[in-house]
Amino acid sequence: MADETRALRVVVAGAAGRMGTTTVQALALDPDFEIVCAVDRAHAGESLRAVAGPKAPDIPIREKFGVSVDETKPDVLIDFTTHASAVEHAASALRRGVAPVIGATGLTQHDIAELKLLSEETGVPGIYVPNFAIGAVLMMRFAEMAARWLPDVEILEMHHDRKLDAPSGTAILTADLIAESRKCVPTPPVTQNLKVEGARGGVYKDIPIHSVRLPGLVAHQAVLFGGKGELLTIRHDSLDRSSFMEGVKIALRNVRKLQGFVVGLDKILFKS
Template sequence: MRVVVVGAKGRMGRETVRAVLNDPELELVGCVDRTLNDVAVSAVLGHESNGVKFSNDLVKTLIDTNADVMVDFTTPATMKANIDKAIELGVRPVVGTTGMTPEEIANWDQACKDRGIGGLIAPNFAIGAILMMRFAQQASRYLPHVEIIEMHHDQKLDAPSGTAIKTLELIAQERQAVQQGHPNEHETIPGSRGGEFDGMRVHSVRLPGYVAHQQVIFGGLGQTLTIRHDSINRESFMPGVVMSCKQVMKYEGLVYGLENLLD
């Protein structure tokens, strides 16, 4: 499978480049970044290009390399146009950037089906994070009072994280909305109680030193339950990225969430 990595100079992009290079079933054929050229090859690969095409032109790279899969770790503003271009060219998008609407996801799903290709948008590629979301969904059947605290590095652009939103959506499938906290509570400092989603509260922390972390806290009579996942480094996302590159070759339509690829 011929893979092009977009956002290759970024922290997630570089990790993805290494993961693709190290997998015998994948072939890295192109790296795209806004400021990427042959001079920057060593900054991404750590050695000479060995036939990998480096460019700041996504469309030209996808065409020239005859790519099967485009892995995108860019920004919300850039990612949407990249997905459109990839699908138009029949290249399967595997996207880790978040910040799209349900309507956009539905439109891309139909576009993929029209082209007869698969695609994936994953709020989180860490297998442990997917298990955290599944366990939280199950727990909400019995402990419906829940709040989420998600913690990321201070360069993350969107809040709450895509993982937090996906967790809230999964929980909402299992429980009825309930009133949490005192009905007459008052925020002395606006925003202190966090964002609200179907009666649940979500809090976003952005600090240097974090990578990606989330805890889902359930409260019941005389007890609490906390389900927590921590990505210590970006390598934790790579097994999910590699698996996704292979799986999108097997189906048609756009899948939202890595959990849909698991048994």
């Protein structure tokens, strides 16, 4: 267990990516954190300061995760790599006593189950966070509440055109929460003439999800609940990546206090 009186030692994986550099810049300005290691295979050997900006520590970006962690001894991991790399890094971190915070998207139920099992075996906690924005976490909580009374619902999620997966992890988690909360599954609307295949979106747990990918977008989601004579829309918009940074810091500060491997920042924000 790390000394609570000193700065939290952090390894940033995917440090040269868009979320990675934003995270490096945010942590570098906060005395509660010390970036001791940066991993990014595409930029290995380069200076983190040269890649992420003048406030970043002047340390080399490394290629291999496990060896780098062994040498730099971080307390926590923040990972914004790809799905496959993030799962590999999280497992490696858990085996080394480093608590992982996974922000990479696309983890499957199988991935999560495996990480939960490994967390139990090692006694090291961790968290997978589909969305670090505080407003997005509140949106999901409000949608969970609304589903008890308005079971007819569809989800519209919109992201930038470089996002690799669809639907988003936020949409999947929102649908999971709604499915657990609503008291009944409504009869789906009758579509007599589906002129374009997929026009009604993909269906997950009896909830239609519509994914939009366009340049100019960052991360946006609207949850639409229909009732007799009314429509309730719960919407969140991330206008730039700075919206995620407070959630990243909250996750890093609290991940080692968790029990096991959990999913969602709400497990920290709403912990009683």
